[in-house]
Amino acid sequence: MDDTASTTTSVEDNTGNLLDNPTRDTLAEGLLGLLKPTVDQLDERVRATRISQLELKQQIESLNEELQKVKEALNNHPDLDPYVKKLIACKHKVTVVLNVLQASQNQNRAQAGLCLIRAASTDTMETPYQNHIDSKDFDHVYEPAEDSFLLIDALEKDLEFLSSKKPIFCLEVGSGSGVVITGLGMAFPQTICFSTDINLKACVMSKSTASHNRVALECVNMDLTSCFLDNKFDIIIFNPPYVVTESSECGGTDITASWAGGVKGRQVTDRLLNMIPKQLAEGGVFYLLLIKENIPEEVADIMMKHGFQSETVIKRQVRNEHQLVMKFYR
Amino acid sequence: MKLITHNMLTSKCLKGVLQGYPLAINATDVKVTEVDFNPEFVSRIIPKLDWNVLWGAADSLGHSEGLPKTVEPKYEEDQEFLKKAHHVLLEVEIEEGTLTCPESGRQFPISKGIPNMLLTEAEVQ
Numbered sequence: 444m445d446d447t448a449s450t451t452t453s454v455e456d457n458t459g460n461l462l463d464n465p466t467r468d469t470l471a472e473g474l475l476g477l478l479k480p481t482v483d484q485l486d487e488r489v490r491a492t493r494i495s496q497l498e499l500k501q502q503i504e505s506l507n508e509e510l511q512k513v514k515e516a517l518n519n520h521p522d523l524d525p526y527v528k529k530l531i532a533c534k535h536k537v538t539v540v541l542n543v544l545q546a547s548q549n550q551n552r553a554q555a556g557l558c559l560i561r562a563a564s565t566d567t568m569e570t571p572y573q574n575h576i577d578s579k580d581f582d583h584v585y586e587p588a589e590d591s592f593l594l595i596d597a598l599e600k601d602l603e604f605l606s607s608k609k610p611i612f613c614l615e616v617g618s619g620s621g622v623v624i625t626g627l628g629m630a631f632p633q634t635i636c637f638s639t640d641i642n643l644k645a646c647v648m649s650k651s652t653a654s655h656n657r658v659a660l661e662c663v664n665m666d667l668t669s670c671f672l673d674n675k676f677d678i679i680i681f682n683p684p685y686v687v688t689e690s691s692e693c694g695g696t697d698i699t700a701s702w703a704g705g706v707k708g709r710q711v712t713d714r715l716l717n718m719i720p721k722q723l724a725e726g727g728v729f730y731l732l733l734i735k736e737n738i739p740e741e742v743a744d745i746m747m748k749h750g751f752q753s754e755t756v757i758k759r760q761v762r763n764e765h766q767l768v769m770k771f772y773r
Numbered sequence: 774m775k776l777i778t779h780n781m782l783t784s785k786c787l788k789g790v791l792q793g794y795p796l797a798i799n800a801t802d803v804k805v806t807e808v809d810f811n812p813e814f815v816s817r818i819i820p821k822l823d824w825n826v827l828w829g830a831a832d833s834l835g836h837s838e839g840l841p842k843t844v845e846p847k848y849e850e851d852q853e854f855l856k857k858a859h860h861v862l863l864e865v866e867i868e869e870g871t872l873t874c875p876e877s878g879r880q881f882p883i884s885k886g887i888p889n890m891l892l893t894e895a896e897v898q
Binding site: 646647664 | 821886891
């Protein structure tokens with residue numbers, strides 16, 4: 444009995460010590476250092492597998508369509524039926540695997556978020572913790588997807604360049620769930636981060652994503668940057684509504700505002716391009732996500748007329764979408 | 774909304790408004806949260822501010838005590854001053870209230886710390 448009691452006490456003592464123990468941080472950092480490459484590698488592989496699974500799914504779908512056509516052409520040739528069925532079953536399996544992979548990738552990201560250290564080291568960026576968000580909220584706010592993560596990856600790739608700018612004020616226009624600006628705030632604790640969104644629900648979500656990751660974010664419900672004074676921001680980032688749509692679909696304040704881009708998918712982007720020269724502080728830099736259909740060369744031309752140089756930071760193909768992140772600086 | 778944000782907001786996008794700055798503050802709920810003090814960082818923010826506007830905003834919330842009306846040269850060496858500036862810039866937050874355009878009187882509500890600066894199409898320049 445005595446033994447048990449003393450063991451319990453000593454465990455409690457240890458736990459107590461551990462809480463204040465500076466070695467805990469070192470230990471955590473060590474563990475993280477050990478785990479992070481594996482989690483990252485896992486994440487990267489899961490991502491690659493997901494992409495190839497998606498491609499496979501598409502190919503199966505098109506094969507399926509072709510087979511259907513052949514089948515019709517052959518006047519319901521009985522031999523093809525079982526193959527079509529097999530293919531459909533196969534497609535379902537791929538979908539299931541895809542979902543499983545997606546879930547595990549989300550979990551990986553969440554784990555990475557949980558292990559977040561406000562990294563003073565400047566070569567990686569943590570993906571913010573997002574498990575606080577109720578999935579129903581994504582009926583009203585754009586859910587972080589490949590484009591959001593491409594923007595984070597672009598900023599991560601440019602961390603050294605960004606820290607050389609010693610940014611004070613950072614702004615994300617149309618921040619949606621807030622993962623990108625929160626990630627930036629985590630990488631640069633010594634900045635003040637701002638975000639705008641035309642959708643109030645997105646502002647509320649951005650603020651809560653930031654606070655769950657201990658980033659102080661100033662959210663304003665506004666159209667682009669229309670109510671900010673000039674020459675304030677050192678970094679501006681924008682993942683615009685880039686989908687090519689009818690012009691009339693553009694201009695909402697609900698979730699359609701997160702994707703409907705109107706003509707060339709550029710109606711909203713072009714409005715911001717004209718504000719950027721005034722909004723950026725001296726030496727400021729602007730990061731913009733685009734897809735091929737937005738005609739990035741035209742965007743570079745517009746910005747050149749405003750006196751900006753441009754550079755493509757990162758490119759990725761997601762399903763049939765060619766996404767890229769460009770940066771503009773004077 | 775922190776006062777640093779107020780320092781950067783204008784209603785000049787309203788039709789017929791020239792400056793729209795500074796917006797008048799009417800706060801019904803103000804919260805103060807402690808934020809780690811970093812004198813070097815605060816020193817870097819000061820030159821980016823309109824100090825008069827910050828002072829006025831702090832005063833309208835009853836937080837101007839001890840805050841000088843002008844920024845002295847060599848302010849970056851004055852710890853007391855930097856602490857005061859840090860407090861009004863980063864620790865005082867307006868949760869509920871309104872911002873008012875100084876020229877048109879148009880009001881912008883602040884709810885749950887988020888100012889609503891949306892305008893109708895008819896209001897835009």
